[in-house]
Amino acid sequence: MIYKIISKAEFKKFIDALVRDNTSFGPRRVDTDCRGEKVYQFLQVASFNDIAFDYTATASSAKHFFLPFCEELSRFVFHDQDWDQHITYETNPIVLIGLRACDISAINILDDVLLNGNFPSPYYLGKRKNTFVIGMDHLPLPDCFCKSMNHHTVQTGFNIFCSDIGEEYYLAVNSSKAFNFLKEFNTRDPLDEDNCRLVARRKLISNSFLSEVDVTGLPSILDIEFDSPVWEKWGNKCLNCGTCAMVCPTCYCYAVEESFETNLKGATRQKRLYSCNLVNFAEVAGGHNFRPKNGDRLKYRYYHQHRGFAENDNQQICVGCNRCGRACLTKINPKDVINDLRMEKESCMICASPSPDRT
Amino acid sequence: MHDMRFAIPRQDINREDFASSIPDFNRKSEIMKTDKGYKCIITNIVRLTEQEKLFRLRIIDTRERNIFRFRPGQFLMLELPGYGDVPISISSSNSNHEFLELCIRKAGHVTSALFSVVEGTHVAIRGPFGSAFPMDEMTGNNVLLIAGGLGIAPLRAPLFWINEHRDRFFNVHMLYGAKDPEQLLFTYQFNEWKMINHITLHTIVEHSTAGWQGKTGIITDLFNDISFDQKMTYAIVCGPPVMFKFVCSYLDKAGIPMNRMFVSLERRMHCGMGKCCRCMVGSTFTCVDGPVFDYWSVMNLKEAI
Numbered sequence: 152m153i154y155k156i157i158s159k160a161e162f163k164k165f166i167d168a169l170v171r172d173n174t175s176f177g178p179r180r181v182d183t184d185c186r187g188e189k190v191y192q193f194l195q196v197a198s199f200n201d202i203a204f205d206y207t208a209t210a211s212s213a214k215h216f217f218l219p220f221c222e223e224l225s226r227f228v229f230h231d232q233d234w235d236q237h238i239t240y241e242t243n244p245i246v247l248i249g250l251r252a253c254d255i256s257a258i259n260i261l262d263d264v265l266l267n268g269n270f271p272s273p274y275y276l277g278k279r280k281n282t283f284v285i286g287m288d289h290l291p292l293p294d295c296f297c298k299s300m301n302h303h304t305v306q307t308g309f310n311i312f313c314s315d316i317g318e319e320y321y322l323a324v325n326s327s328k329a330f331n332f333l334k335e336f337n338t339r340d341p342l343d344e345d346n347c348r349l350v351a352r353r354k355l356i357s358n359s360f361l362s363e364v365d366v367t368g369l370p371s372i373l374d375i376e377f378d379s380p381v382w383e384k385w386g387n388k389c390l391n392c393g394t395c396a397m398v399c400p401t402c403y404c405y406a407v408e409e410s411f412e413t414n415l416k417g418a419t420r421q422k423r424l425y426s427c428n429l430v431n432f433a434e435v436a437g438g439h440n441f442r443p444k445n446g447d448r449l450k451y452r453y454y455h456q457h458r459g460f461a462e463n464d465n466q467q468i469c470v471g472c473n474r475c476g477r478a479c480l481t482k483i484n485p486k487d488v489i490n491d492l493r494m495e496k497e498s499c500m501i502c503a504s505p506s507p508d509r510t
Numbered sequence: 511m512h513d514m515r516f517a518i519p520r521q522d523i524n525r526e527d528f529a530s531s532i533p534d535f536n537r538k539s540e541i542m543k544t545d546k547g548y549k550c551i552i553t554n555i556v557r558l559t560e561q562e563k564l565f566r567l568r569i570i571d572t573r574e575r576n577i578f579r580f581r582p583g584q585f586l587m588l589e590l591p592g593y594g595d596v597p598i599s600i601s602s603s604n605s606n607h608e609f610l611e612l613c614i615r616k617a618g619h620v621t622s623a624l625f626s627v628v629e630g631t632h633v634a635i636r637g638p639f640g641s642a643f644p645m646d647e648m649t650g651n652n653v654l655l656i657a658g659g660l661g662i663a664p665l666r667a668p669l670f671w672i673n674e675h676r677d678r679f680f681n682v683h684m685l686y687g688a689k690d691p692e693q694l695l696f697t698y699q700f701n702e703w704k705m706i707n708h709i710t711l712h713t714i715v716e717h718s719t720a721g722w723q724g725k726t727g728i729i730t731d732l733f734n735d736i737s738f739d740q741k742m743t744y745a746i747v748c749g750p751p752v753m754f755k756f757v758c759s760y761l762d763k764a765g766i767p768m769n770r771m772f773v774s775l776e777r778r779m780h781c782g783m784g785k786c787c788r789c790m791v792g793s794t795f796t797c798v799d800g801p802v803f804d805y806w807s808v809m810n811l812k813e814a815i
Contacts, residue, residue, distance in 0.1 A: 270783035418592035436617035
């Protein structure tokens with residue numbers, strides 16, 4: 152990694168030049184929600200001024216550039232009594248500007264899931280490889296808990312990461328392509344005082360977290376608490392709408408559907424993002440549903456995010472952005488669910504130790 | 511002017527730029543195995559019961575046919591273009607490279623469409639996926655094959671394997687239960703299995719009808735008829751989820767170690783590659799780590815059966 156300092160005026164020129172010649176996406180304000188807060192989304196941008204660099208967090212995550220809601224896997228063309236299958240992995244290069252550290256961490260987790268193992272996904276790889284990522288640090292929202300998940304900083308998975316140190320940006324340059332682009336602009340090597348300002352900035356971010364979730368030993372707590380009444384309690388609130396999985400930066404479960412084209416000359420095989428909270432997620436042919444109750448499905452979501460993944464890949468899949476908590480119609484918040492679960496065990500009547508105060 | 515120099519070139523996706531861990535795989539062969547299906551022709555369709563048909567498939571391309579290999583217990587994704595793909599366990603012998611046999615129950619959208627196709631239709635298969643029964647590990651032991659209903663379909667592959675290597679096993683018992691006599695599958699092969707392959711076959715039905723000569727009851731009743739040395743017996747169980755519980759707990763009590771009981775689980779898989787998470791049980795993918803599990807693993811999986 153190479154570190155550079157760039158002034159904000161020069162950074163604007165850099166972004167403008169990059170945006171002009173590439174299909175670029177950045178945070179833009181789209182609406183105001185019922186609480187009067189601004190709603191941001193990643194949308195296509197045409198110049199520096201389109202980008203809301205002071206945004207808090209986007210409502211949906213950046214995963215949709217890699218995992219679209221609906222993606223064509225293959226196409227069948229019918230002729231006579233036969234058919235041919237066509238697959239294309241081609242994608243157009245895009246630039247993503249202004250991703251937060253947790254968003255980039257989420258993409259790194261998706262890399263682990265989708266590019267490792269026996270069957271790496273070429274669809275995802277094509278998109279990932281053709282994406283130029285510019286990260287941007289930020290002060291956390293009151294309900295962010297990325298620090299608890301250790302995703303408030305990020306080391307890899309971006310081309311450039313910008314830290315705001317007053318009048319300048321402290322750039323971490325992580326690819327040769329990004330370095331070559333930057334050569335055209337006035338940058339300088341960081342001095343001691345710049346490093347100090349960066350450390351101060353990081354400390355400020357780290358100390359600004361108001362929400363905390365204790366996730367130590369969570370996988371085993373989830374194991375012990377498999378039949379906990381907590382699941383039923385939160386499950387009864389759940390509406391099975393699947394919003395949490397749609398906004399989650401790491402949820403990648405999907406369904407494969409096939410449909411004929413209306414002229415009956417072809418058929419497409421599509422992948423659609425799905426949610427484990429939807430009723431028929433675990434339904435098998437014949438109608439048997441392996442997770443018939445709301446609580447079962449909600450539990451499964453937490454299991455996958457915090458335990459199953461921890462077992463397979465040695466990390467929890469949740470990055471702590473709390474998009475699901477913000478988007479949930481019935482205010483199911485991962486922080487509350489996890490704390491509730493922990494309390495359930497720690498305040499149980501059999502245990503000798505008194506329960507700690509609820510935060 | 512910063513003109514075209516800033517355009518990011520359309521990249522060869524095999525070239526590394528910044529992602530730290532690049533998968534090391536030969537793309538073409540992987541694509542062949544996973545996304546692109548082998549084109550097959552349905553050469554024969556046999557109606558077994560009202561709900562089940564046996565399809566015989568032949569991979570059209572000679573080279574593809576030669577490289578397609580599977581082990582008993584594995585499954586494949588059968589695709590009917592335009593309708594979708596379904597996971598189907600292979601129920602033919604793995605030494606037979608000429609054709610594949612799939613026993614399919616009419617249960618959902620795709621299988622209903624499959625029931626209306628005629629011989630000569632072209633379909634696609636992807637796979638094989640999943641784990642297999644450890645047939646080599648069972649060598650030199652007794653084998654108990656326990657099937658309920660359609661569970662005989664995945665058991666046919668290990669049964670073929672046993673029949674072809676009959677000298678490597680001692681006593682082979684096959685316990686087979688169904689709802690009623692009409693639901694018994696592969697009845698035309700029963701005599702072959704008994705007479706030629708010396709497999710002790712016990713069948714039982716829940717509801718007998720007129721003309722049924724055999725036993726009536728549930729499958730665990732058949733355990734009274736057989737005796738086995740629990741120190742050198744392997745069990746393969748396949749059937750509806752409720753059957754696993756009773757059969758496996760019986761075998762456990764009878765003294766067969768949990769790691770010698772194998773079950774084949776059923777989930778609705780959408781990708782077969784451990785990516786879509788539809789078949790996930792706890793932290794385990796039924797499509798990659800399974801569908802064949804030993805009972806010890808199943809006991810450790812929550813909500814598995």
